[in-house]
Amino acid sequence: xxxxxxxxxxxxxxxxxxxxxxxxxxxxxxxxxxxxxxxxxxxxxxxxxxxxxxxxxxxxxxxxxxxxxxxxxxxxxxxxxxxxxxxxxxxxxxxxxxxxxxxxxxxxxxxxxxxxxxxxxxxxxxxxxxxxxxxxxxxxxxxxxxxxxxxxxxxxxxxxxxxxxxxxxxxxxxxxxxxxxxxxxxxxxxxxxxxxxxxxxxxxxxxxxxxxxxxxxxxxxxxxxxxxxxxxxxxxxxxxxxxxxxxxxxxxxxxxxxxxxxxxxxxxxxxxxxxxxxxxxxxxxxxxxxxxxxxxxxxxxxxxxxxxxxxxxxxxxxxxxxxxxxxxxxxxxxxxxxxxxxxxxxxxxxxxxxxxxxxxxxxxxxxx
Amino acid sequence: xxxxxxxxxxxxxxxxxxxxxxxxxxxxxxxxxxxxxxxxxxxxxxxxxxxxxxxxxxxxxxxxxxxxxxxxxxxxxxxxxxxxxxxxxxxxxxxxxxxxxxxxxxxxxxxxxxxxxxxxxxxxxxx
Numbered sequence: 095x096x097x098x099x100x101x102x103x104x105x106x107x108x109x110x111x112x113x114x115x116x117x118x119x120x121x122x123x124x125x126x127x128x129x130x131x132x133x134x135x136x137x138x139x140x141x142x143x144x145x146x147x148x149x150x151x152x153x154x155x156x157x158x159x160x161x162x163x164x165x166x167x168x169x170x171x172x173x174x175x176x177x178x179x180x181x182x183x184x185x186x187x188x189x190x191x192x193x194x195x196x197x198x199x200x201x202x203x204x205x206x207x208x209x210x211x212x213x214x215x216x217x218x219x220x221x222x223x224x225x226x227x228x229x230x231x232x233x234x235x236x237x238x239x240x241x242x243x244x245x246x247x248x249x250x251x252x253x254x255x256x257x258x259x260x261x262x263x264x265x266x267x268x269x270x271x272x273x274x275x276x277x278x279x280x281x282x283x284x285x286x287x288x289x290x291x292x293x294x295x296x297x298x299x300x301x302x303x304x305x306x307x308x309x310x311x312x313x314x315x316x317x318x319x320x321x322x323x324x325x326x327x328x329x330x331x332x333x334x335x336x337x338x339x340x341x342x343x344x345x346x347x348x349x350x351x352x353x354x355x356x357x358x359x360x361x362x363x364x365x366x367x368x369x370x371x372x373x374x375x376x377x378x379x380x381x382x383x384x385x386x387x388x389x390x391x392x393x394x395x396x397x398x399x400x401x402x403x404x405x406x407x408x409x410x411x412x413x414x415x416x417x418x419x420x421x422x423x424x425x426x427x428x429x430x431x432x433x434x435x436x437x438x439x440x441x442x443x444x445x446x447x448x449x450x451x452x453x454x455x456x457x458x459x460x461x462x
Numbered sequence: 463x464x465x466x467x468x469x470x471x472x473x474x475x476x477x478x479x480x481x482x483x484x485x486x487x488x489x490x491x492x493x494x495x496x497x498x499x500x501x502x503x504x505x506x507x508x509x510x511x512x513x514x515x516x517x518x519x520x521x522x523x524x525x526x527x528x529x530x531x532x533x534x535x536x537x538x539x540x541x542x543x544x545x546x547x548x549x550x551x552x553x554x555x556x557x558x559x560x561x562x563x564x565x566x567x568x569x570x571x572x573x574x575x576x577x578x579x580x581x582x583x584x585x586x587x588x589x
Contacts, residue, residue, distance in 0.1 A: 131524040413501035
């Protein structure tokens, strides 16, 4: 087990509210509260979940030539991004490996890039190494706090407590609001498959905003509870969203992982040549969803064909509370990647019946 | 942490509890708390013979899988189908509705050799 070296400003709050804590990406984070991982998952799908995601990193890019620099560094189309738009993208190395996945916000005077905690240092280094003179890359992670507000009643809650409504903000766009007087950038995005947003605000206000949202939720009759990382993982898994280090990584290219859609081949970007070669050659494995009957599939478990030959491995797996399935994401040989293909997953030495299924298991709110 | 006074325990947190001439097996409140939300249980078929200490099934929580060990020897006479369909019963009521299997014990003296409630309480750090 890795030793956590960092804590968030809400760490003591989590501990004093009964959270089970564990190391994640170098942070001592809440895995679940007294509600339990499954209950927290259901709560987020039913009402409003609050997530302390201050471990996420924020990188700001400014200066002369910043537009061209961002366009070249990340895979998504950015030439049409104007305030208040934001977009999902990948950050690749020259070989097409995924250094990280990120959200890029087009702010009036800068590019605001939200990255994974575990890759924050590597991402910063990568941007800084490639930045031409005139382009400034700044780590804004320490002065920015981030809380996610997710669930079918999240927009209703923020509408009622903010100085201006967020319901008028389009999906994948942002707006400036104030909550309890705290200036906040609200991005209408998330990592659960539910509607809602991610709040960016000054780090010293973390506890005040967190408690304010919980109190106001209760006062307004909108069930609002803190949600730990275990439910965050099952929520994102059902909704088909990748977790770096699992469905995508430096060892995995976006083509085999099904993220060609996040790459704009009309422009030049780092890793494009490698991806074109991979597309030309064809992939040796593909990311699939697998439903397992008779056990919980987990990361690392082997996937076999009906005749028993190894065809790949699970990169994530769990019980999915909303769809009530035991399911995995796995990389398998392309011949076995079609939905409906019978396979097996080896669970603690025993082959268990399994079938390739369509991803995602749960259609995210923005696609409904 | 609740400790059922009528049950006796293994250090690995399974309990056996007399029910007429049979023994009910389950896991302790301490164990279900440590495991977190239980999402899957695999239990033996009725008629299966178990020796004390043998693995009789598996219990999986959100975070991990654990083997289940028989506190006493015997033959499985009933399996809790409700807990197979709704594993969260283990979290909700581990000594009641969340029981796992019922066994006809083959050696009654084995029960006396298990940890009594006081000894089990000590083992998990509670007096």
